[in-house]
Amino acid sequence: MTPGKHSRAFARAANAGFGVQGLQKQRGKRRVTIPQPVATMPVSPVNGRRQPSVGVNVGLAPRKSISFVGASKGALMKGGYAGANQSRMAMSKNMMILPEAKQVEKMTISSAKTITQVTDINGVDVTPRPLYRPDPYSSTGKPNKLLTSQDGSHTSDFIASHSLYQNTINPSMLGQFTRSVLGSSTVSKSTVSTTESMAEDLEEPSFKRERLSSFTDLQVMRATTGKIITKEDLEKTIEIILTETETMNFLNLPTVMFSVESEEAEKVSQRNKNYETLCRNRLGNDLYVERMMQTINGAPKNKDVQCDKILKEEKGIMSTAWDLYDSYNAMELSTLPPKRPMMDSSSKASVPSKDWEQSVPGSNLEKISEGSSLMDIENVILAKVRDEEEDNSDAVFKSDKFQQDLFFMERVIMENIFQPKLAAYRQLPVLKEPEPEEPGDFLVDGKLEEVEEEAKKEEEEDLEIDSEQSTIPANLERLWSFSCDLTKGLNVSSLAWNKANPDLLAVGYGHFGFKEQKRGLACCWSIKNPMWPERTYQSPYGVTAVDFSIGSPNLLAVGYHNGTIAIYNVQNNSNLPVLDSSESPQKHLGPVWQLQWIEQDRGTTGDDKREILVSISADGRISKWVIRKGLDCHDLMRLRRTTASTSKKGGEKEKKGEALISRQAPGMCFAFHPKDTNIYLAGTEEGHIHKCSCSYNEQYLDTYRGHKGPVYKIAWNPFCHDVFLSCSADWGVIIWQHENLKPFLSFYPTTYVVYDIAWSPKSCYIFAAANESRVEIWDLHISTLDPLIVHVANPGIKFTTVLFAKQTDCLLVGDSDGQVAVYELKNMPTTLDSNRGDVIVTLLGPKSSQA
Amino acid sequence: MIGNDHAEVEETLKRIQSHKGVIGTMVVNAEGIPIRTTLDNSTTVQYAGLLHQLTMKAKSTVRDIDPQNDLTFLRIRSKKHEIMVAPDKEYLLIVIQNPCE
Numbered sequence: 001m002t003p004g005k006h007s008r009a010f011a012r013a014a015n016a017g018f019g020v021q022g023l024q025k026q027r028g029k030r031r032v033t034i035p036q037p038v039a040t041m042p043v044s045p046v047n048g049r050r051q052p053s054v055g056v057n058v059g060l061a062p063r064k065s066i067s068f069v070g071a072s073k074g075a076l077m078k079g080g081y082a083g084a085n086q087s088r089m090a091m092s093k094n095m096m097i098l099p100e101a102k103q104v105e106k107m108t109i110s111s112a113k114t115i116t117q118v119t120d121i122n123g124v125d126v127t128p129r130p131l132y133r134p135d136p137y138s139s140t141g142k143p144n145k146l147l148t149s150q151d152g153s154h155t156s157d158f159i160a161s162h163s164l165y166q167n168t169i170n171p172s173m174l175g176q177f178t179r180s181v182l183g184s185s186t187v188s189k190s191t192v193s194t195t196e197s198m199a200e201d202l203e204e205p206s207f208k209r210e211r212l213s214s215f216t217d218l219q220v221m222r223a224t225t226g227k228i229i230t231k232e233d234l235e236k237t238i239e240i241i242l243t244e245t246e247t248m249n250f251l252n253l254p255t256v257m258f259s260v261e262s263e264e265a266e267k268v269s270q271r272n273k274n275y276e277t278l279c280r281n282r283l284g285n286d287l288y289v290e291r292m293m294q295t296i297n298g299a300p301k302n303k304d305v306q307c308d309k310i311l312k313e314e315k316g317i318m319s320t321a322w323d324l325y326d327s328y329n330a331m332e333l334s335t336l337p338p339k340r341p342m343m344d345s346s347s348k349a350s351v352p353s354k355d356w357e358q359s360v361p362g363s364n365l366e367k368i369s370e371g372s373s374l375m376d377i378e379n380v381i382l383a384k385v386r387d388e389e390e391d392n393s394d395a396v397f398k399s400d401k402f403q404q405d406l407f408f409m410e411r412v413i414m415e416n417i418f419q420p421k422l423a424a425y426r427q428l429p430v431l432k433e434p435e436p437e438e439p440g441d442f443l444v445d446g447k448l449e450e451v452e453e454e455a456k457k458e459e460e461e462d463l464e465i466d467s468e469q470s471t472i473p474a475n476l477e478r479l480w481s482f483s484c485d486l487t488k489g490l491n492v493s494s495l496a497w498n499k500a501n502p503d504l505l506a507v508g509y510g511h512f513g514f515k516e517q518k519r520g521l522a523c524c525w526s527i528k529n530p531m532w533p534e535r536t537y538q539s540p541y542g543v544t545a546v547d548f549s550i551g552s553p554n555l556l557a558v559g560y561h562n563g564t565i566a567i568y569n570v571q572n573n574s575n576l577p578v579l580d581s582s583e584s585p586q587k588h589l590g591p592v593w594q595l596q597w598i599e600q601d602r603g604t605t606g607d608d609k610r611e612i613l614v615s616i617s618a619d620g621r622i623s624k625w626v627i628r629k630g631l632d633c634h635d636l637m638r639l640r641r642t643t644a645s646t647s648k649k650g651g652e653k654e655k656k657g658e659a660l661i662s663r664q665a666p667g668m669c670f671a672f673h674p675k676d677t678n679i680y681l682a683g684t685e686e687g688h689i690h691k692c693s694c695s696y697n698e699q700y701l702d703t704y705r706g707h708k709g710p711v712y713k714i715a716w717n718p719f720c721h722d723v724f725l726s727c728s729a730d731w732g733v734i735i736w737q738h739e740n741l742k743p744f745l746s747f748y749p750t751t752y753v754v755y756d757i758a759w760s761p762k763s764c765y766i767f768a769a770a771n772e773s774r775v776e777i778w779d780l781h782i783s784t785l786d787p788l789i790v791h792v793a794n795p796g797i798k799f800t801t802v803l804f805a806k807q808t809d810c811l812l813v814g815d816s817d818g819q820v821a822v823y824e825l826k827n828m829p830t831t832l833d834s835n836r837g838d839v840i841v842t843l844l845g846p847k848s849s850q851a
Numbered sequence: 852m853i854g855n856d857h858a859e860v861e862e863t864l865k866r867i868q869s870h871k872g873v874i875g876t877m878v879v880n881a882e883g884i885p886i887r888t889t890l891d892n893s894t895t896v897q898y899a900g901l902l903h904q905l906t907m908k909a910k911s912t913v914r915d916i917d918p919q920n921d922l923t924f925l926r927i928r929s930k931k932h933e934i935m936v937a938p939d940k941e942y943l944l945i946v947i948q949n950p951c952e
Contacts, residue, residue, distance in 0.1 A: 322914030396878065396886060396942045397860050405937035405944050406863045408924060410870075412935050416950040417871050532866060 411528045418530060421479040424824055425527065425810055474827045476775070476791045476811065481821040482507065482525045484532055490521060492814025494546045495803040500553030502806060503527040504534075504570075507820055510542025510561055512800075517542050522558045524570050525820070535570050537577070545595040551611040559592030563617055565625065579631050586633035590618030594669050598624075600677050600694070614672070614680075620664025622682060622692075637697050639665040639684055671714040675721055683711030689726060689736070706734050706743035713757050719764035727754040733769050745784060749776060756802045766828075768811055770799040775813050775823075782829065791823070867946060874932060877945040879903075886942065898934075902945055906938040 118127040258268045282288045396402055415422065482505070490509035498504035509521040520542040523533035537558065545559035554571045555578070564587060566577035581587045595615050613625040614636065622637040640663050666685040673679040678694045679701070687707035690700040709730035717723040722738040733754055735745040752772035760766035765781040766788075776787035793799050793815065801814035809825040868876045868889055875890040879899040888895040910922040925936040928950075937944040 320911060320915050322911065322918040325914075325918030394857075396880060397857060399941070401939055402878075402942065402944070403860060403863075405939065406860065406867065409935060409937055409944060409946055410863065410867050412924070412926070413867060413870050413873060413946060413948055416933060416948055419950070531870065 410532070411526075414529045414531060418480055421822075422527065424477075425479055425805075425808055425822065427808055472827055474777070474789050474825065474829065476777070476789055476823040477826050479810070479822045479824055480530045481819045482530050482533075483817075483819040486533070486536060487521060487523065487818035490518065490818040491516075491542075491816045492801050492818065492820055493542065493544050495801050495812055495814055495820065496547045497803070497806065498524075498548045498553055499550045504548075505812070505820070506546045506548055506556055507533075507814065508543035508546040508558060509818060510544050512544075517561060520560060522546055522556070522568070524556070530822075535568075535573070537566075537568055537575060539566075542591075544591050544593055545615070547595045547597055547613075549597045549611060549613075550599055551597075557595050557597065557613055559595045559615060559617075561591040563588035563590055563592060563619070565592060565595065565613070565615060565631065567613075567627070567631070579627065581625070581631045581633070584631055584633055586623070586635075588615065588617035588619055588621065588623070590620075590666060592617045593667065596670070596672065598672050598677055614670065616667035616670045616682060618666035618668075618685075620666055622667060622670060635697060636694055637682065637692050639667050639682060639690070641665045641686065666710075668710050669713050671716055671724065673721065674716050674718060681714050681716075681724065683707075683714050683726060683728075685710040687711060687728060687730070689714060702741060704736055704741050704743075706736070706746065707732065709753075712753075712755055715757055715759050715767075717759055717764055718761060725757050725759065725767055727757040727769060729753045731771070733757060747778070747784075749787060750774065755798075755800045758802050758804050760804050761806050762809070768802045768804065770802040770813060772798040775799050775802060775811075777811075777825065779829065788828075789825070870948075872949040874947045874949055875945075876947075877943075879943045879945065881941050881943075898945060898947075899943065902934070902936050902943060906936055906943065910938065 116127070117125060119125050258265050487507075487509055491511045492507060493510045493512065494506075494508040496506045498506065503526050505525045505527070507523050507525060509523070511517055520539045522537040522539075522543045524535040525533045539558075539560060541564070542561040543558055544561050545557075547557050549555040549557065554569055556568045556570050558566045558568065558577075560566070565581040567579040569578045592615050595613060597611055598614050599611050610626075613627075614622065615625065616622045620639045621635055622639065623633050623635045626632045626634065665688075667682055668685055669683040671681045673681075680692055680694070681704075682690045682692055684690070687705070687709055689704040689707070689711055691702040691704070692700050704726075707726065707728040707730055709728045711726050711728045714724060714726045717725065723744070724736050724738070725733065726736065727733045731748050731751055731754060733747040733749075734743040737744045747769075749769075750771055750773060752774075754769055754771040756770045758768050760768070763779075763781075766777060766779050769776045769778065769787075773793055775789075775791040775793070777789040777791075778784075779788040782788060791813075796817075798816040799813050800816055801812075801820075803812045803814075804810075805812060805822075809828065811823045811825060812820055813823060814820045864876060864878075864887070867873060875888070875894075877888040877890065877895050877898060878886045879888075879895070880886050883896065883899045883903060885892065885895045885899065890898075905927075906922070906925055909925055913920050913922045922938060925938065927934045927936075931949065933948050933950050935946045935948065
């Protein structure tokens with residue numbers, strides 16, 4: 001296109017020059033040096049569709065015809081080409097192509113060929129020269145007579161160039177071309193030969209092509225038209241001299257700044273000062289007067305340009321804050337090699353390397369995108385898509401995220417189902433949603449305004465009811481129960497809360513009696529999902545004790561009926577214990593009845609509290625286990641049988657009773673002192689409670705005698721550290737005082753074995769006791785003769801364990817059917833001083849002993 | 852391990868479906884094709900399409916406010932049901948539950 005542009009420029013320049021100078025017809029003058037053709041062609045742009053208005057040709061009588069015939073018909077006319085032609089063609093022969101041959105013919109051929117020459121004031125010829133100068137020797141073919149008509153002034157140069165240029169003409173255009181040439185050739189006053197030639201040409205259409213090829217060339221070289229190039233000519237060495245032209249300055253922008261250090265700096269600054277003074281003087285000076293002048297405005301000319309239709313495409317993209325953020329992140333992560341051979345990633349374009357990191361689903365996605373992009377082979381697609389759907393669905397199922405989502409979904413569903421119960425557990429206000437026709441529904445925190453209003457009304461009603469209800473006695477309201485198919489039929493043997501997560505509960509299932517032994521199960525339940533345990537650890541032996549560690553709350557110690565102790569890590573899903581004592585040489589030989597993690601001060605070495613696991617079992621040993629490389633066992637105490645000697649002093653215990661078969665007394669339970677972890681109480685099957693110390697492993701410090709049957713549980717009062725509670729198979733619950741070896745208070749509410757007791761964490765007066773048939777809540781402040789609340793069990797079910805919830809007013813009760821029921825304590829009487837430690841002593845009175 | 856996980860996943864899905872009030876459970880892939888559903892196909896496809904759009908909008912909203920945040924769960928409570936959606940890039944887990952006791 002380049003030549004074209006230039007040519008256009010030429011044309012315009014020519015025209016301009018033309019305007020300035022007027023046509024200069026130079027016939028007979030030969031200008032060798034500066035060929036300029038430019039014809040008076042109207043400058044219309046290459047693609048000019050209309051007849052060039054000849055108006056531009058001022059003063060030119062003969063009209064130029066042709067030239068740009070509307071190139072509407074698909075002309076191949078490229079702008080550049082046309083332009084080039086235009087410029088080259090000396091005579092306005094524009095061969096511009098085009099199909100309007102007929103039109104062309106009609107045109108008068110009277111267009112005068114004129115060469116426009118541009119000269120400046122001094123008479124120097126400054127007409128623009130064409131950029132392309134064809135080699136005159138390269139022209140071949142017979143001279144085109146058509147062109148002879150051109151003024152002799154035509155130099156060979158440009159004609160030759162023209163012809164050369166013509167060589168590239170598309171043969172399809174030749175036909176019209178010739179015609180147009182014919183028509184356009186400005187015969188004018190030239191030689192008559194033109195007409196003759198024209199006539200000849202008309203008659204000889206067959207020679208069109210040849211003619212065209214040699215179209216303009218050789219015209220000029222009339223003298224040498226018949227010259228035959230001889231061999232000598234070819235072998236002649238032709239000198240080509242390259243000379244440097246003089247420097248042409250196209251643009252000269254003088255600087256307006258001078259360095260202060262330059263030579264002219266002084267002059268410049270002087271000039272500046274002069275100018276400043278001049279400006280200042282200007283104001284009142286007569287020499288400077290404002291005056292208006294009118295300038296002559298030149299006549300504007302409108303020029304229209306038409307171009308190809310601009311194709312527009314709309315493209316929209318959503319730009320959001322997160323989109324930008326993702327793109328930036330993707331750029332950072334783009335160092336990861338994109339391994340996938342994605343052909344058409346339009347649908348998956350949003351998959352950055354994040355997906356790439358997901359191994360299985362990522363690779364399947366790749367396959368899918370490949371499959372989806374293979375649009376041509378449908379069969380393959382179908383087959384692939386089916387395969388990948390299966391792969392994909394499997395991948396979806398296998399992905400961790402899916403499992404996690406399922407987990408959350410289950411919890412959410414649970415929340416919906418158990419919402420009021422959970423809200424009651426967590427002591428959140430439960431708002432009722434008004435339903436016109438539908439059954440009741442509950443909302444948490446009132447999402448709808450209407451609901452809020454109605455709920456407020458209901459709350460007021462509730463408050464009124466509450467005040468009325470204060471006369472209603474305290475009761476246990478059952479919220480829900482933890483149970484599932486796995487646990488059905490098993491006996492709940494122990495309950496323990498997690499120390500770090502107050503929603504996590506460990507439940508051990510196992511039977512107490514030797515004959516009833518079935519398989520055992522230890523489960524971790526979460527409050528958020530009461531229908532399915534989070535973890536289950538199965539074992540062939542019954543579980544008799546569970547406890548969560550304090551220091552590492554993910555460790556769960558489980559004691560079995562066969563004496564084994566296992567430690568599980570509940571963080572992962574594995575069913576295998578982290579540590580197991582089954583191979584330890586010092587493992588217990590009887591059922592482990594109680595386990596507890598104790599943080600003990602290592603007073604001697606001054607270390608931080610170290611955690612040990614203490615267990616008591618039916619083989620009469622209390623041992624502590626330390627986790628070093630595996631479980632290390634160390635006996636804290638061997639429980640020896642003692643005889644019940646009430647009358648004598650405690651010192652002669654050992655001597656008597658030598659005739660017993662075994663000197664070990666099976667231990668049932670123990671309780672460490674809440675303050676002093678060196679002291680602990682141990683209950684035995686004999687009914688004795690021994691106060692022992694970790695420092696002495698041979699002797700008891702004291703023995704509390706009161707029970708006549710095995711002591712199943714001992715519990716220290718969390719507020720009053722001198723008081724502890726014990727329950728036993730002799731149907732009794734006894735309150736002891738630390739210093740007193742005789743029972744302080746004893747309760748025999750029923751004729752059933754009391755399996756478990758627990759102090760309430762909120763009040764020092766309240767404790768719960770579970771016996772076979774019922775759960776009792778005692779409040780010592782109110783009555784020491786009767787329990788405050790009695791909850792009777794369904795027939796056939798025994799209550800075996802009881803545990804208070806720490807932050808809420810709830811009680812967990814485990815029974816022999818594998819259910820752990822959660823009850824809420826309602827309408828408990830509140831006492832102001834229930835948290836003080838010494839009140840219970842004052843209440844109970846000093847050292848009163850009741851049988 | 853994969854087999855175990857798969858079995859566990861199946862079990863969890865069954866449990867979810869058998870919970871009280873659950874009307875339907877659907878797992879739909881990113882293109883809207885149901886992978887697993889307990890409802891009929893037309894309903895599933897309808898839910899999948901509509902919820903997909905809503906999830907995209909919700910996700911866009913959450914991320915517009917803070918691009919480092921992301922949508923983890925979507926619950927729509929209506930008069931009759933509650934629709935719970937756990938969205939992900941490759942799938943949508945949809946559960947429809949009737950929370951009335």
